[in-house]
Amino acid sequence: MSEQDQQPTGDAAGTPGRAPSRRALLGWGGAGLALGAAVAGGTAAAVRSGDTAVTAADSGAAVPFHGAHQAGIATAVQDRLHFAAFDVTTEDRAELVALLKEWTRAAERMTAGHAVGDGAYGGLAEAPPDDTGEALGLRPSRLTLTVGFGPSLFAKGRFGLEDRRPGALVDLPKFPGDNLDRARSGGDLCVQACADDPQVAVHAIRNLARIGMGRTAIRWSQLGFGKTSSTTPDAQTPRNMMGFKDGTRNISGTDTAALDRHVWADGKDAGWMAGGSYLVARRIRMHIETWDRTGLQEQEDVFGRDKGEGAPVGKAKERDEPFLKAMLPTAHVRLAHPDTNDGATILRRGYSFTDGTDGLGRLDAGLFFLAYQRDTRTAFVPLQRRLAAHDALNEYIQHVGSAHFAVPPGVRDTDDWWGRALFS
Amino acid sequence: MRAVRFSVVTAAATVAALTAVTGCAEKSDGKGEGAVQVVAKDDSCDVSKTKLPAGHVELAVQNKGSKVTEVYVLFPDDRIVAERENIGPGTKATITAEIKAGSYEIACKPGMKGHGIRQKIEVSGGKAAKRSPEMDKAVAAYRTYVQAQADETLPKVKVFTDAVAAGDLEAAKKAYADSRIGWERTEPVAESFGDIDPKVDVRADGLEDGQKWTGWHRLEKALWQDKKLGAEEKALAPTLHKDLLDWQKRVGTADITPTSMANGAKELLDEVATGKVTGEEERYSHTDLVDFKANVEGAEQSYQLLKPIASKNDAALTATLDKRFAALNTLLDKYREDKSSYAFTSYEKVGKADRKELSDAVNALAEPLSRLAAAVTK
Numbered sequence: 001m002s003e004q005d006q007q008p009t010g011d012a013a014g015t016p017g018r019a020p021s022r023r024a025l026l027g028w029g030g031a032g033l034a035l036g037a038a039v040a041g042g043t044a045a046a047v048r049s050g051d052t053a054v055t056a057a058d059s060g061a062a063v064p065f066h067g068a069h070q071a072g073i074a075t076a077v078q079d080r081l082h083f084a085a086f087d088v089t090t091e092d093r094a095e096l097v098a099l100l101k102e103w104t105r106a107a108e109r110m111t112a113g114h115a116v117g118d119g120a121y122g123g124l125a126e127a128p129p130d131d132t133g134e135a136l137g138l139r140p141s142r143l144t145l146t147v148g149f150g151p152s153l154f155a156k157g158r159f160g161l162e163d164r165r166p167g168a169l170v171d172l173p174k175f176p177g178d179n180l181d182r183a184r185s186g187g188d189l190c191v192q193a194c195a196d197d198p199q200v201a202v203h204a205i206r207n208l209a210r211i212g213m214g215r216t217a218i219r220w221s222q223l224g225f226g227k228t229s230s231t232t233p234d235a236q237t238p239r240n241m242m243g244f245k246d247g248t249r250n251i252s253g254t255d256t257a258a259l260d261r262h263v264w265a266d267g268k269d270a271g272w273m274a275g276g277s278y279l280v281a282r283r284i285r286m287h288i289e290t291w292d293r294t295g296l297q298e299q300e301d302v303f304g305r306d307k308g309e310g311a312p313v314g315k316a317k318e319r320d321e322p323f324l325k326a327m328l329p330t331a332h333v334r335l336a337h338p339d340t341n342d343g344a345t346i347l348r349r350g351y352s353f354t355d356g357t358d359g360l361g362r363l364d365a366g367l368f369f370l371a372y373q374r375d376t377r378t379a380f381v382p383l384q385r386r387l388a389a390h391d392a393l394n395e396y397i398q399h400v401g402s403a404h405f406a407v408p409p410g411v412r413d414t415d416d417w418w419g420r421a422l423f424s
Numbered sequence: 425m426r427a428v429r430f431s432v433v434t435a436a437a438t439v440a441a442l443t444a445v446t447g448c449a450e451k452s453d454g455k456g457e458g459a460v461q462v463v464a465k466d467d468s469c470d471v472s473k474t475k476l477p478a479g480h481v482e483l484a485v486q487n488k489g490s491k492v493t494e495v496y497v498l499f500p501d502d503r504i505v506a507e508r509e510n511i512g513p514g515t516k517a518t519i520t521a522e523i524k525a526g527s528y529e530i531a532c533k534p535g536m537k538g539h540g541i542r543q544k545i546e547v548s549g550g551k552a553a554k555r556s557p558e559m560d561k562a563v564a565a566y567r568t569y570v571q572a573q574a575d576e577t578l579p580k581v582k583v584f585t586d587a588v589a590a591g592d593l594e595a596a597k598k599a600y601a602d603s604r605i606g607w608e609r610t611e612p613v614a615e616s617f618g619d620i621d622p623k624v625d626v627r628a629d630g631l632e633d634g635q636k637w638t639g640w641h642r643l644e645k646a647l648w649q650d651k652k653l654g655a656e657e658k659a660l661a662p663t664l665h666k667d668l669l670d671w672q673k674r675v676g677t678a679d680i681t682p683t684s685m686a687n688g689a690k691e692l693l694d695e696v697a698t699g700k701v702t703g704e705e706e707r708y709s710h711t712d713l714v715d716f717k718a719n720v721e722g723a724e725q726s727y728q729l730l731k732p733i734a735s736k737n738d739a740a741l742t743a744t745l746d747k748r749f750a751a752l753n754t755l756l757d758k759y760r761e762d763k764s765s766y767a768f769t770s771y772e773k774v775g776k777a778d779r780k781e782l783s784d785a786v787n788a789l790a791e792p793l794s795r796l797a798a799a800v801t802k
Binding site: 214 | 791792797
């Protein structure tokens with residue numbers, strides 16, 4: 001039974017056969033009825049009753065797709081993630097360029113709350129619809145789609161990009177303790193889909209994957225929930241799967257000076273990257289069960305914050321300036337702090353994940369770490385070397401997936417496309 | 425094979441496009457030129473006309489009853505041509521469908537259950553399905569191909585079933601995969617006869633309660649897993665041969681249309697994607713790549729016959745399909761020494777990364793192939 005058959009009353013936007021925009025659906029019908037599935041307020045995007053302050057996450061609004069930088073980096077972090085890494089399967093540069101253009105147009109539509117192509121119904125009966133349809137009736141949900149290019153895309157003999165590889169897009173070194181699964185690492189391209197509604201994020205990846213078939217194939221993908229870092233400092237810092245607030249001192253999405261200093265690439269390294277950023281993605285598995293058997297004192301010592309308030313050792317409030325020397329030399333906060341790392345600062349945008357269990361009765365859970373920086377060589381790499389060598393947390397975590405991407409600058413208008421400067 | 429599927433006949437004949445909703449907010453009163461007015465009440469189902477020209481048919485339904493209703497257009501054997509559920513009291517809905525000449529019934533089901541209140545309608549002449557001489561030629565050529573596959577397969581089946589009946593394990597194992605090629609090439613047509621497939625090509629997981637397991641895969645398990653042929657297996661061999669003779673006799677009479685050919689090609693790739701790439705189809709013999717190749721060959725045969733028509737409507741699509749078929753065939757050739765033979769690598773020796781590569785190549789072809797039917801019927 002398809003959704004379009006369940007609509008109680010009213011004609012979507014008065015244009016039968018055209019896929020209505022998700023936003024247009026909010027107002028039609030006179031009685032404020034959205035499509036069938038949303039009528040009962042049963043969708044994730046519905047505003048929770050009893051909330052007095054409607055947060056950005058509840059607004060269901062659209063985030064502008066065009067701009068100097070790609071959305072999804074400084075954007076206030078959404079609740080949900082579907083991250084996908086792709087292998088490029090075509091050897092033809094023109095086909096790859098055509099795909100990036102098609103993806104850009106589809107992303108423009110989806111982030112605005114529209115279906116891709118000719119929509120999910122109303123087309124030729126013999127043909128599968130262009131859009132897969134599961135986001136019909138859902139709001140834009142602050143969907144952002146962010147594209148990146150992996151080191152392997154620049155390999156010699158592939159697309160003639162070997163001279164355009166930025167110095168900052170290094171092959172990440174092997175860090176002590178890494179136990180990387182090849183099948184969950186790397187990728188020629190990535191798409192980060194973030195939205196406040198998981199179905200909207202999954203729909204976006206699914207439709208881009210479909211458009212890409214024959215030119216790209218998904219190499220691995222990761223669902224995430226419960227953002228673990230926030231780029232809105234006045235909001236509550238979310239907790240990770242260990243129950244701790246981690247990411248308190250993140251870069252604010254509105255602090256343009258800090259973004260310019262730490263996040264946006266200047267293009268000296270590679271001109272086409274001006275206004276872009278470098279993304280490191282790490283799938284960090286947590287040994288949840290052993291962590292849960294750890295005494296409270298040790299848990300707090302490991303992080304360097306208290307569990308209830310999230311205050312640094314010896315301080316009262318979460319946002320009080322940490323006094324690093326009061327912490328153990330192996331405390332996570334102390335080791336990760338910019339003062340310990342010559343000022344190196346990254347913008348964290350990670351999510352928790354739980355992918356069921358692992359066959360040994362243990363939750364396959366942890367942190368899907370996402371960090372943006374202007375140069376990975378002076379940010380993530382030295383930072384992770386320090387953490388991998390000394391962090392007390394290492395007893396409870398293991399890095400099992402890893403990828404690195406050059407995230408190009410934003411798409412400026414409807415004639416522009418993802419990666420245009422790289423391929424021009 | 426899959427446990428549940430639409431037959432080719434159904435798929436070809438019941439293509440029905442349901443329009444988006446209409447209702448109080450819209451002035452639609454089925455003002456379309458030849459719309460059939462259907463007034464549904466709790467105890468009646470009035471149809472404004474019962475003789476219609478073939479082609480695009482529109483039903484303008486009004487529910488004047490007190491119960492939620494649903495309205496169906498049905499074939500005489502109760503297969504659904506088009507339907508609309510959840511039509512609330514006092515609301516209207518429109519049902520559209522492409523209907524070929526023949527007898528049908530319109531059924532209203534107040535309360536959305538039961539047999540419904542029925543009204544016979546006759547659809548005649550008019551714009552029957554668009555069929556050009558080119559299309560007729562493609563269908564005729566495909567029918568010949570399907571028959572030839574069956575004719576060539578039966579002797580190979582005989583070699584296999586004779587070996588099983590004689591208890592000759594080695595000879596039976598050798599003849600097994602070969603005996604399936606013709607079937608796999610034309611599987612969607614074979615499966616359109618709903619009664620043959622469950623007898624010859626069912627897997628252990630596809631059995632219904634109380635169904636006796638017969639056919640190729642039952643013998644496959646005996647040969648590769650149990651490694652013995654007892655009295656029961658020996659008795660199953662002539663049964664398989666007999667059931668396939670039935671297929672050979674009937675396959676030429678299947679209802680084949682350009683659309684069903686195109687959809688059949690897509691279905692063959694679906695078979696590969698869900699059964700062969702995963703290694704589920706030939707879980708004991710691991711001869712999945714033989715089936716895989718046969719499925720692709722069958723899809724390619726359909727495609728080649730439809731290509732002259734499709735390329736006129738969508739040249740970019742056929743160019744892509746040419747490229748993707750070639751790429752998949754090249755990839756498959758990596759798994760055999762000799763291109764003229766069907767001796768493929770055992771699938772248990774194909775690692776995870778290679779299986780993913782095969783799966784990606786199948787997706788790369790199946791996605792554009794799913795648009796072939798539209799390119800043929802445009």
